[in-house]
Amino acid sequence: MYHYPVQRNTTEKPWTMKVTGTGTVAAAPDQAVIITGVETEDMSLQEAQSANSASIQRIIDALIRAGIPESQIQTSEFRINPVYDFKDGEQVFRGYKVTNLLKITLYDMTVIGSIIDTATANGANIVRGVEFSLQHTDVIYNQALTEALRQAEQKAQTIARSLHANLNAIPQSVIENPDTSQPSPFFTATALQAAPTPIEPGQLMIKADVLVSYHYYL
Incomplete structure (x- = not known):
């Protein structure tokens, strides 16, 4: 991968x-995380909490019946x-107003839509989104x-050739700047009520940026 320069006078700058x-x-x-849950309102706090608790439990039971382990809810x-x-x-x-949201972690990307449908069919009136x-x-x-390192070395070699210089292909320093950009589609409860929910995870773009210093000799 690397091209080493010929031996130089060690006093050369x-x-x-x-x-x-x-x-x-x-x-x-x-991996996907769904945030969904229930929002209830009532003049009585006790009634609002009771209705909310019943709805959340109904959703949890339905998710477990659908094959989601309790540890993932x-x-x-x-x-x-x-x-x-x-x-x-x-x-x-x-x-x-009582708001209770569940975090559902999935490892099978093919069941995301059906799990959202299961939640909404059993009382969920909030779907905050799906994060992949x-x-x-x-x-x-x-x-x-x-x-990234390969690209940096190719640039350095191109510059060295243009200068008619000898490049020491062993980097003097490497500074990383990682960037793991991940799309997070957002869905609303209203949009999910009309039809079975198709979810396409797409692709995650993992990027690495480097700043590399090289020595060269003229």
């Missing part, structure tokens, strides 16, 4: 060049808020990093 390299690798996600958020209306410029108490990711990002990132 080396020059330094800095080049950048970018490597990008596309990978299919193998967690509470993501729980909130109780008073609700007010404004009438004639005055704040009027309307009741309480990789379980082992480091493996893909290392591939991108290798490509």
Whole structure:
């Protein structure tokens, strides 16, 4: 991979060049997180909590029947808020709003749509979104990093040839700037109620940027 320069007089002053390299690798996600749940309102806090609890339990039971292990279903958020209306410029108490959200982790990308449908069919009126990711990002990132370093070396060799210089292909320094950009499609409960939900995970783009310093001799 590397091209070493001929032996030089050790007293000769080396020059330094800095080049950048970018490597990008596309990978299919193998993990998805769905945030979904129930929002209930009632003048009575106890009634709002009771209705919410019943709906959440119905969703959890349905998910387990659908084959999702209980360990992959967690509470993501729980909130109780008073609700007010404004009438004639005055704040009027309307009741309480209870929000309970579940975090569902999936490793089978083919069941995402059906799991969302299962949740909404059993009372979920909030679907915050679906986030896709990789379980082992480091493996893909290392591939991108290798490509980034290869690109940086090619740039350095091109510059050295243009200068009629000898390049020491062993980097003097390498600075990384990892970037694991992952798309996070967002779906609303309203949009999900009309038809079976098709979810296409797409590709995750894992990128590595490097700044590499080389010595060269004129």
